[in-house]
Amino acid sequence: MPRLFTGLEVPTDVAFALSLKRGGLHGARWIDTENYHITLRFIGDVDNHTADEVADSLDRLSNSLAFSVRLTHLGVFGGDKPRALYAGIEPNESLARLQAAHERMLQKAGLEPERRKFVPHVTLARLRGTSAFDIAAYIANAGQFMPLNFEVGRFVLFSSKDSVGGGPYVVEQDYPLAA
Structure with missing residues (x-):
């Protein structure tokens, strides 16, 4: 049974x-850099039939436009x-529009609504x-956060192992966004 999320x-x-x-914070379990991502919608543990439906449904969202993100x-x-x-x-x-489209599409596929605010x-x-x-x-001593920008040209369907969180995550399918 795969554990899925989009991001x-x-x-x-x-x-x-x-x-x-990274570093200098008591009690921190740092996420590996290859597992950094922005979650759009947590799907959870689903059977293989539902996983296939989700993957097919998400294909309809690839007409969304590419955009940039600023941390x-x-x-x-x-x-x-x-x-x-x-x-x-x-x-x-x-x-926000892309995330809302994911929420609508996944509810149409039969998943429960996400209860947490995005x-x-x-x-x-x-x-x-x-x-x-x-x-x-820690935040006060971290110094000024210099903004980081990047272009988003696709979203992906990730799978993860049933664990405490933090990966490893696997890209199961990618969905290019329109230029």
Whole structure:
């Protein structure tokens, strides 16, 4: 039974620049750079028939237009109990439209609606036992975040192993976007 999600790949040069933020944070389990991505829609564990339906349905979204993404800041999920450090993305109408189209398409394919609000980001580290003070100090000491831009020419269907998270992720199918 595959565990699937859709997302955007992070180019190697951008991943390298993000990797320079690694280190110096107690309780951080840093994500390998080859597993950096922007999740569009978590699908979850599905049977092979549903996986095939999802893959076929997503093909209809490849008429979406290519666009660019801009990473602008560090952030954290979890508030007083931090659970993930991420690089945040500047608000982007094209990205929001693509994600909404994924949500609609996957609901039509019979999947339950996503309950979490879409917050586009690249997870840099999973956190365990990291205090809010530790994360605030880390972000303050990380220095100015120089924005990172990249062009998005496709989205992909990823699979992952049933694990704690953080990869390895495999591209099962890619869907080019219109130029």
